[in-house]
Amino acid sequence: MRELERLLGSDYRPPHAQRSAVARGLPPAAYTSEAFFELECERLFARTWVFAGFVQDVAQTGDVWPTLVAGKPVMLVRSDSHTVRAFHNVCRHRGHLLVDEPCREVRKIVCPYHAWTYALTGDLLRTPNFGGAACAEVSGFERSANGLIEVRCAAWHDWVFVNLSGDAPPLGTHLNGVEARLRGLDWPSLTPVAKLETGVVRSNWKFLIENFVEPYHVPVVHTRTAAGQPLKNHEMFVDTDCFGCIVTVSDPPPHRGLADYLDMSSHYLAVFPNFILARYFPDQIGVHLNQPLGADRTRQWRAIYSTGKVPFDREKTKALIELWRRVHAEDHRATEQLQAGRASPGAADGGVLSPHWEISIAHFHDRVIACLQ
Ligand code: FES
Numbered sequence: 327m328r329e330l331e332r333l334l335g336s337d338y339r340p341p342h343a344q345r346s347a348v349a350r351g352l353p354p355a356a357y358t359s360e361a362f363f364e365l366e367c368e369r370l371f372a373r374t375w376v377f378a379g380f381v382q383d384v385a386q387t388g389d390v391w392p393t394l395v396a397g398k399p400v401m402l403v404r405s406d407s408h409t410v411r412a413f414h415n416v417c418r419h420r421g422h423l424l425v426d427e428p429c430r431e432v433r434k435i436v437c438p439y440h441a442w443t444y445a446l447t448g449d450l451l452r453t454p455n456f457g458g459a460a461c462a463e464v465s466g467f468e469r470s471a472n473g474l475i476e477v478r479c480a481a482w483h484d485w486v487f488v489n490l491s492g493d494a495p496p497l498g499t500h501l502n503g504v505e506a507r508l509r510g511l512d513w514p515s516l517t518p519v520a521k522l523e524t525g526v527v528r529s530n531w532k533f534l535i536e537n538f539v540e541p542y543h544v545p546v547v548h549t550r551t552a553a554g555q556p557l558k559n560h561e562m563f564v565d566t567d568c569f570g571c572i573v574t575v576s577d578p579p580p581h582r583g584l585a586d587y588l589d590m591s592s593h594y595l596a597v598f599p600n601f602i603l604a605r606y607f608p609d610q611i612g613v614h615l616n617q618p619l620g621a622d623r624t625r626q627w628r629a630i631y632s633t634g635k636v637p638f639d640r641e642k643t644k645a646l647i648e649l650w651r652r653v654h655a656e657d658h659r660a661t662e663q664l665q666a667g668r669a670s671p672g673a674a675d676g677g678v679l680s681p682h683w684e685i686s687i688a689h690f691h692d693r694v695i696a697c698l699q
């Protein structure tokens with residue numbers, strides 16, 4: 327608590343406890359300080375369900391996908407046709423990282439340092455030469471007690487969540503809010519169409535979430551790319567676990583389907599802390615994976631899905647990839663400049679939040695602070 331006060335200033339109050347006409351944003355340290363990021367890792371990311379990867383990246387037995395959860399290296403492993411597991415991505419011998427890039431259909435996980443070898447279930451299988459030349463055994467050393475350390479992991483459709491502390495409420499409870507908002511979606515038709523790595527953004531992870539849940543910037547930042555989604559058509563919502571905005575476009579222009587710009591009704595849904603899903607009517611979904619790398623860097627991916635009976639053809643997929651690359655580039659320019667702005671004394675008070683368009687950000691700040699306290 328004292329550390330939090332030191333970082334944010336003793337007079338900082340989260341939005342729900344502020345008395346002014348407009349709420350103030352989080353102080354700059356919340357975005358720039360590595361100490362604040364460490365607090366988030368320890369008290370926020372480690373204790374809840376964190377969106378960590380895609381089932382499509384571990385689709386076949388033996389697929390391994392390295393990720394980061396609460397700043398800790400974790401790997402997602404397809405152990406068999408039914409099971410995706412998560413393990414701390416570190417060798418039990420001397421702590422070398424086991425996997426530093428995605429692997430496909432491996433039969434075992436072999437440490438690149440001294441070749442200790444693990445099964446896809448995490449069991450330690452081999453410790454070559456550990457007891458001397460051509461002697462793997464050491465009396466008193468139990469292989470069975472030195473397997474990979476498993477962490478709690480669960481999948482929902484194509485999305486894998488990890489809970490490091492192991493004691494968060496069940497994933498289903500965590501996702502109740504977003505499931506309710508997605509009622510009527512034809513889940514069996516959900517088909518991955520493309521996945522873009524949009525790169526490392528020089529921005530704190532919170533700016534990427536905040537930018538997604540407020541439409542206020544849309545007519546300014548996405549002048550062309552979101553030309554068919556006027557600000558006046560947006561409506562904000564805040565449920566406890568799901569927050570964001572909805573845009574309704576009742577008279578779409580006739581060029582529909584070319585994916586040249588956004589002109590469809592859409593639901594922008596965020597689940598605290600880092601799951602982002604956008605539904606575009608009638609038949610498209612986009613999911614962002616924002617992986618915090620530190621206070622001022624976040625790696626981001628976007629997966630595109632079709633949800634209709636007819637999957638997208640190549641031309642439409644290509645057009646969508648181009649559109650989404652442009653949209654993400656526009657957003658990244660904005661979030662990187664929000665980050666850069668935090669160095670200015672003019673941003674020391676955290677700025678102010680629109681009581682209309684940025685209530686979703688106020689809710690998000692309340693959630694962040696509640697976790698850290
Ligand atoms: S650190 Fe992995 S085998 Fe030595």
Ligand SMILES: [Fe+2]
Pocket residue numbers: 537538543544547548657
């Ligand atoms: Fe945007």
